[in-house]
Amino acid sequence: xxxxxxxxxxxxxxxxxxxxxxxxxxxxxxxxxxxxxxxxxxxxxxxxxxxxxxxxxxxxxxxxxxxxxxxxxxxxxxxxxxxxxxxxxxxxxxxxxxxxxxxxxxxxxxxxxxxxxxxxxxxxxxxxxxxxxxxxxxxxxxxxxxxxxxxxxxxxxxxxxxxxxxxxxxxxxxxxxxxxxxxxxxxxx
Numbered sequence: 001x002x003x004x005x006x007x008x009x010x011x012x013x014x015x016x017x018x019x020x021x022x023x024x025x026x027x028x029x030x031x032x033x034x035x036x037x038x039x040x041x042x043x044x045x046x047x048x049x050x051x052x053x054x055x056x057x058x059x060x061x062x063x064x065x066x067x068x069x070x071x072x073x074x075x076x077x078x079x080x081x082x083x084x085x086x087x088x089x090x091x092x093x094x095x096x097x098x099x100x101x102x103x104x105x106x107x108x109x110x111x112x113x114x115x116x117x118x119x120x121x122x123x124x125x126x127x128x129x130x131x132x133x134x135x136x137x138x139x140x141x142x143x144x145x146x147x148x149x150x151x152x153x154x155x156x157x158x159x160x161x162x163x164x165x166x167x168x169x170x171x172x173x174x175x176x177x178x179x180x181x182x183x184x185x186x187x188x189x
Contacts, residue, residue, distance in 0.1 A: 001063040014057055017068030020044030032153065035136045036161070041074035104171030124189035130165045131185060134158050145186040149179040 004011035018026035018037060026044065045053065045067065053067035111119050128140035135153055137143065143152065154162065163178045175181060182188035
């Protein structure tokens, strides 16, 4: 579209976000994948919204646009894709980290003042909280400490989201193979 516009020809490319209906690529997603996308703040576009977005796009001169239905409140607490980060200023990006009193520095300070068994319990709760958040559970109690991550329902995207959340919460650089190297919450903690 940009090439055509540069040559004075009409063109506009729309990279649509997911639709609310069970059509297109979004129609092939599992329910847990749809839930993960919703939690990230990217909601399905209804037919009515789609028509409104198409009308709005036709009034603009940009050669490429991304019509998407965003839940800004969810974006404040989601692990944002890089292309969306500029949309949310001052965002607290991780719910589980907030529930544990802040980021990696706060975690290190809390752990430093604890005995070994208390540190382990705190880390186990942290791991279970992040696993529960990624899998869409209400709280850490839904994650059995000795049940394998793969049996809890983690897929490859969930494993990456989980690892990234733990990286942010702990300040560590955990390996991409995290749920395979440490197969359950008890071992990982």
